[in-house]
Amino acid sequence: MAKSLDLELAATTKIYGETIAVDAINHKFAAGTYSCLLGPSGCGKSSTLRMIAGHESVSTGDIVLGGTNITDLPPARRGTAMMFQNYALFPHLSVVDNVAFSQKMKGVEKPVRLKKARQLLELVDMAAYAERLPSQLSGGQQQRVALARALITEPSVLLLDEPLSALDPFLRIKMRLELKKLQRELGISFIHVTHSQDEALALADDIIVMNGGKIEQAGSPRDVFNTPTTEFVARFIGGHNVLQQKGASVALRADRLRVKKAAGEDGAVLTAFVKDVEYLGSTVNLALDAGGAGDLTAALTDEAFFQDPIEIGATVFLTWKPEDAHQLAA
Template identity: 50%
Template structure:
């Protein structure tokens, strides 16, 4: 088994008259772990299902391993899908589930059983061959579904929210196992998720989607450090967002009247959103040029070594900051207290608000 590259060229999907995926273009290299990330309804699952062949694209090309696969049935695309519900066949044993694809290919029984057993032990389910799906726990069902998909000998594995049905501890464990499996097998993985944590932890490439469009593609670090739009900054998490209007060149005025220093990118009077990484905000002014804002403390959450403080600006915008627990000890925050927060101009990213943005093609 080896991975195949996947390329989407201007792929569009309508459901009745509703536009679900709007001209999405994307290329995923062979052997890459790619996450499609976005809120529900953003078109990520539709995109995955079009690659799998369970939905037909209304426009555009889907290329897997160098072949245009638009008109091929799911099983001839070189892809295999792992379903959100795992979709294990309830009337078949784990072994027969895993051996389903070779059974259809007409592989002799002895060979089929041998290969299925090998895959089951690869995913850590050795000894569970004769169980039925209902006798498996969530994590085991997922392993069985993975083994079954691998037995179709795909170049590309498509995973639809594979971890969402698991409890938090298992989710993190299975997450690292998926990654290990992908590295071991060298397959291309395309994984749909609404969890930014999952996407950041797993991907070589994160694709952030919103309203049927790709808003940003890049490495997790790229996307986290340089979010392309306020939506991406907000969705990927870890950013405080302030909305205001550009004033004098180099200034942004918040509804509260506070003035923040920013790069000059847009004309005066443009509605803008400012994004600042939560961990770049501090309680102490480090330089006279620092931006500052006054806000009321809403909640204080202790996360161990870190503390997350959610706050509300004077004009009612919610945001949060993450600071080391040691730094907080000096200040002794209390709920409802009004405090000042500081960050550097270099850490302030500025975006024009959506309505002013040219419409994406």
């Protein structure tokens, strides 16, 4: 496999006509890490990935891989490989020929390219399907073939555009584990675009949250989840309430909000009305209307909830530890 290299975006910008899709972003992806570009539709994450791949031109700024400026190089000469959302397999070619295709284009001899293709099919657990056509495979199997085909070029960086979005929830979690394992085994960098917070938290060493073409926050999953720096990140990453306190916005994790049926000695910070109760297995979420403080969510363990259930329509009293309320940037 290729050597893993640092990848750096320096004021990288993408403009379509009047629209700035990616706005002068700076970020360094450390060699050998799993990074997730996370954000809602239209935030610029896929445009960023496509610029790194060379499938989209850079309007201004640079992309540097291992000290080499690759901004204007064609995709095949960058040291990156892209796995597309729709897998884009050739329907008339067998699995092994699909994987070997880029080597065929480079003029690699048939026995050599087929041997390498079979090695990669082995790696993704698809060796037994080498002679089948893509139409004879399930979605998860097609995905593995697309992965092998991207890896045959021995990239320093593998780029994945929403690779799990077409799979059912069970298979998505299974493939998530396999992607992480594969990245560790290969030791190269993976940059993965997703709009799923769960996916990013589960996979990434580094999460880059994007909003409106800019990077809103970047850091480890734990840092981004526990200490969101803006209201957008707190709301998008999920599991947080955003409260207005003394003129400042604070984020408070839903599982740190304490709910009582009676105002206690320590005094309730807020009074709220229970709008809904959602059972989620290990947790129970209460949807709360806290008047001027807005709509809040409290996450209780199922054990705590069922010891003393709270009915829809009840009035409850909310408290939290001051250290659990995390101040957000204006």
